[in-house]
Amino acid sequence: MKILIAIDGSRASLGTLHFAAQFVQRAGEPPTILCVIERESDQRSKQAEDTFNTARDILAVPEIETMLRTGHPVQEIVRETESCKFDLLIIGEMRSNFLTQIFKGPPAARIAACTPCPVVIAKGDRRPIKRILLCDSGSGRSEALNRFTARLGKMLEGEEDITVLHVMSQISAGPGVKGGQLRASADELIQEHTPEGVLLERDLQALDQPGVHPTPKVRHGLVVDEIIKETRSGGYDLVIIGAHQGEKWRQLLLDNLAVEILKRVDRPVLVVK
Amino acid sequence: MEHKPSSPTPGQNPAEIIDSFPVTSDLSVEAEPRLRWWKHIKLAKIGLFILSLYLFILAITLMKTGARGLTPFLSDLGILSNPANSLGFGWLFAYLIMSGSPVAAAALTFFDAGVVNEISAFTMITGSRLGASFIVLFIGFIYVLRGRDRATSLSMGILSLTVTATTYFPGLLIGIYLLNTGAVDDIQLHTGALLSSVTGTLVEPIAGLLMGIFPFWAVFLIGLGIILVSFNLFDKCLPQMSLKESRVGWVSRLVYRPVVMFFLGALVTMISMSVSVSLSLLIPLSQRGFVRRENVIPYIMGANITTFIDTLLAAVLLDNPATFTIVLVSMLSTAAASILILVFFYRPYLKSSLLFVGWVTSSSRNLAIFMITIFIIPIILILI
Numbered sequence: 340m341k342i343l344i345a346i347d348g349s350r351a352s353l354g355t356l357h358f359a360a361q362f363v364q365r366a367g368e369p370p371t372i373l374c375v376i377e378r379e380s381d382q383r384s385k386q387a388e389d390t391f392n393t394a395r396d397i398l399a400v401p402e403i404e405t406m407l408r409t410g411h412p413v414q415e416i417v418r419e420t421e422s423c424k425f426d427l428l429i430i431g432e433m434r435s436n437f438l439t440q441i442f443k444g445p446p447a448a449r450i451a452a453c454t455p456c457p458v459v460i461a462k463g464d465r466r467p468i469k470r471i472l473l474c475d476s477g478s479g480r481s482e483a484l485n486r487f488t489a490r491l492g493k494m495l496e497g498e499e500d501i502t503v504l505h506v507m508s509q510i511s512a513g514p515g516v517k518g519g520q521l522r523a524s525a526d527e528l529i530q531e532h533t534p535e536g537v538l539l540e541r542d543l544q545a546l547d548q549p550g551v552h553p554t555p556k557v558r559h560g561l562v563v564d565e566i567i568k569e570t571r572s573g574g575y576d577l578v579i580i581g582a583h584q585g586e587k588w589r590q591l592l593l594d595n596l597a598v599e600i601l602k603r604v605d606r607p608v609l610v611v612k
Numbered sequence: 613m614e615h616k617p618s619s620p621t622p623g624q625n626p627a628e629i630i631d632s633f634p635v636t637s638d639l640s641v642e643a644e645p646r647l648r649w650w651k652h653i654k655l656a657k658i659g660l661f662i663l664s665l666y667l668f669i670l671a672i673t674l675m676k677t678g679a680r681g682l683t684p685f686l687s688d689l690g691i692l693s694n695p696a697n698s699l700g701f702g703w704l705f706a707y708l709i710m711s712g713s714p715v716a717a718a719a720l721t722f723f724d725a726g727v728v729n730e731i732s733a734f735t736m737i738t739g740s741r742l743g744a745s746f747i748v749l750f751i752g753f754i755y756v757l758r759g760r761d762r763a764t765s766l767s768m769g770i771l772s773l774t775v776t777a778t779t780y781f782p783g784l785l786i787g788i789y790l791l792n793t794g795a796v797d798d799i800q801l802h803t804g805a806l807l808s809s810v811t812g813t814l815v816e817p818i819a820g821l822l823m824g825i826f827p828f829w830a831v832f833l834i835g836l837g838i839i840l841v842s843f844n845l846f847d848k849c850l851p852q853m854s855l856k857e858s859r860v861g862w863v864s865r866l867v868y869r870p871v872v873m874f875f876l877g878a879l880v881t882m883i884s885m886s887v888s889v890s891l892s893l894l895i896p897l898s899q900r901g902f903v904r905r906e907n908v909i910p911y912i913m914g915a916n917i918t919t920f921i922d923t924l925l926a927a928v929l930l931d932n933p934a935t936f937t938i939v940l941v942s943m944l945s946t947a948a949a950s951i952l953i954l955v956f957f958y959r960p961y962l963k964s965s966l967l968f969v970g971w972v973t974s975s976s977r978n979l980a981i982f983m984i985t986i987f988i989i990p991i992i993l994i995l996i
Contacts, residue, residue: 478866508867509902510771511764512894514752516901518764561905561963562867594867594906 340494342370343425343456345416347433348383348390355431356397358461358607361468362429365494369402373419375412413446413453420454428454432462448598451610452583457487458612459577463605471501472575473546473553474566474600477538484581485545487611491579492551501553502573503542505535506565525555563599570604579609661849667842668922670815672929674822674835675718679725681828691994692728695735695788700993702736706743707990710750713885714839715740716923720935721832730791734938737923738780738787739990741916745776746986747888753983763973768908770969772891773986775912778965779949787945796940800933808931843886843922850884870910870954877914885922887915909962913950917943 344359346352363370372394374387384407391405408415412433420428433446443449451458473488475481492499505525511518520533528536539555546553558565570578583597584590601608692698702719706712716737723733749769756765790796823831868876881890891912895901920943927935953961972982 508905510767510905510908512901512903513768513892514748514755514760514765516764516895518761520900521764521902561966564963589866592868592872594869596867 340366340426340490341368341424342366342427342429343373343420344370344394344429345373345375345412345419345450346390346394346431347412348374348376348386351431352390353393353397354465355429355461356394358465359429359459360398362427362459362494363398363400369400369404370398371404371406371425373406373408373416375408375410375415377409377411379409413449416450417453420456423455425456427457427459429459429461432460444598445602448601451597451601454612456612458610460601460608460610462607465607466576468495468576469499470573470575471499471577471579472566472570472573473501473503473542473579474581475503475505475538475542476562476581476596477505477535478581478584481538481542481581482545484579484611485542487609488579489546489548489551491609492546492548498550498552501546501551502556502569502575503539503546503553504556504558504566504569505539506558506560506562507535508560508562508565522559523557525557528557529555562596563603566600567603570606575606577607577609578604579611582610582612657849660845664842664845664849666814667838667845668925669811669929670818671835671839671842672717672721672926673812673815673819674831674838675721676724676835676930677819677823678828678830678832678835679718679721679727682722682832683725683727685829686722686727692722692732692736694996695731696993696996698728698732698736699739699784700990700996702739703743703990704739704994706740707746707987709836709840710747711840711843711886712740712744712919713843713922714836715743716920716939717839717926718832718836720923720926720930720932720938721835723938724930724932724935730934730938731788733935734787734791734941735784737920737938737942738784739993741780741919742773742776743990744919745773745887748772748891762976762979763970766973766979767969768891770972770982771908771965772887772912774965774968775909776887776916778961779913779916779946779953782952783942783945783949786948787941790941790945791938796944797933797937799940800936801928807928811929846885847889850889865904867904867906870906870958873907873910874914874950874954877911877916878918879914881915882918882921885919887912887919890915905966906962909965910954910958913954917947917950920946 340362342359342363344356344363346355359370372391374390376383376387387407391403394405395403406419408419416428416430419425428450430447430450433450435443435446439446447458447460447462451460471488471491473484475484488501492501507521509521511521520528520531520535523531523533525536525539529540530536535557539557543553543555556569558569560568566578566580569575578600580597580600583595584593597610601610686692690697691701698719702715705718706715709715719728719733719736719740722728722736723730728736746769749766749772752765752767752769756762822834826834877890880893881887884890884893894903894908894911920939923942924936924939927939972978
């Protein structure tokens with residue numbers, strides 16, 4: 340797997356590199372470190388060179404490729420991934436000014452929206468990945484989510500517990516509707532072969548491989564709120580979500596829940612495309 | 613099995629309404645051969661639509677004349693002497709006849725006859741909408757009495773009433789400001805006089821006959837009865853939508869931007885003219901009759917604005933520019949309150965509304981408190 344790690348040379352980048360080390364050591368190919376600096380100067384170039392040397396030490400791989408770009412970080416990172424050479428992009432939690440955050444959203448979310456490859460945003464509490472939360476909405480990205488998560492399981496060391504979460508935010512649309520499923524657990528939904536049950540069962544089958552221990556879970560409530568509650572109560576090390584659906588009309592009509600989750604989750608997030 | 617969507621209509625027997633709601637979850641899907649669009653047009657429905665429109669015009673004419681005769685009686689009774697009274701009166705009246713539109717039309721005819729002033733007519737219309745939002749809750753309540761699950765049966769009704777109350781009350785303040793300042797007085801439809809003369813010619817023979825036989829108060833009540841029948845017939849004109857999961861089921865599965873659901877609710881209600889009908893149309897959208905929590909609230913907000921469309925038509929038929937202004941203000945103030953919530957407070961509003969619904973349905977005691985409150989408030993308002 341070809342991995343691109345994008346950093347800006349700051350101290351915060353070190354945390355991103357430590358987290359990325361878990362992925363690159365069994366990736367099979369040398370990672371590429373992209374350092375983007377906003378204004379070129381001798382001091383910054385020197386700082387970048389130091390960052391590359393530190394990256395070699397932290398990642399502990401025999402070989403790394405390095406790239407130095409000058410410009411806007413979001414644009415430069417997206418441009419690099421558009422070459423389609425990479426299977427995974429790892430970035431840190433990037434900062435931007437308040438107004439940009441309000442009108443354009445967080446830089447990490449913008450990168451996740453524009454890059455063609457899956458993106459890990461190493462934010463918040465970064466620990467060795469042992470517990471993974473896979474959020475499956477069942478709206479078209481399930482297959483990609485499962486495929487990538489299974490691949491990820493092989494890359495990571497040891498055994499991982501994966502909780503496959505589906506949030507049912509439905510309520511009955513009218514008084515005469517039978518609502519037993521609106522309170523059912525994952526096991527009950529699987530037994531009853533409801534659409535959510537079928538989805539979870541399919542996810543479990545896709546993730547059934549050595550070293551991976553998947554568990555289905557259903558929560559009832561607002562989608563984003565329930566995902567946030569689960570990430571906090573479950574002590575997960577990585578949250579996996581599908582990207583906002585990008586087809587023309589859907590992008591206009593659908594709410595971008597991926598951005599909401601990215602804004603509010605306090606731990607690393609993998610956005611699968 | 614093809615599902616015929618339920619449509620609780622004004623004045624409809626509650627038992628009929630209940631039976632029209634889908635009870636089973638197997639609203640199965642059958643493939644239908646594709647027909648040309650003109651083959652979907654049913655002449656009987658067009659006939660029914662013309663009849664319902666005629667009855668609506670006749671009803672407005674009768675209510676307009678009858679209301680003049682009611683003036684001394686209502687003045688003596690003192691239940692419409694201030695805006696708070698008329699808010700409570702409109703609210704309770706809509707409970708009583710299980711519909712808001714006839715009450716809103718009555719408010720306009722009362723204003724036209726001089727029974728109430730501009731602000732009182734506006735608050736009575738607001739009250740009528742609050743009362744109308746009780747319909748879905750009432751149906752759910754009967755389901756609970758029949759032994760159905762409380763949360764499932766009542767959630768949508770309580771949510772509808774909560775959203776309506778929390779948008780109409782701030783809207784009330786905006787509306788009173790707009791009426792007092794006369795900010796929208798200049799916006800008028802100039803076809804009112806022409807339309808009134810044309811429709812007057814059409815309904816005059818029957819209206820004249822009834823007015824010659826019955827006293828004013830009876831003419832008003834006959835008009836009220838006819839308007840209920842006209843809404844009932846209009847609901848029957850709506851296409852029998854066998855909405856298939858394969859065609860539009862996506863509406864129930866995905867989470868839409870609030871603005872999308874807001875406009876969808878407004879559009880569907882503009883056609884159906886009733887919030888309860890447009891809410892019932894959500895049921896067959898998914899095979900199981902479920903809808904996403906995130907989607908419902910903006911849908912109800914949009915529906916609450918265009919539900920005034922029939923009242924707007926009544927205002928045009930009355931050919932009194934001030935009545936048009938009152939309805940326009942009702943629409944604008946509700947829209948302004950809804951947009952403010954959607955833009956600035958949507959997430960906390962969504963969460964607190966759902967929390968409130970959860971609280972009400974969590975115990976019989978809470979439900980009883982809620983039900984008593986929604987009956988006591990309008991009574992207190994009438995007594996102020």
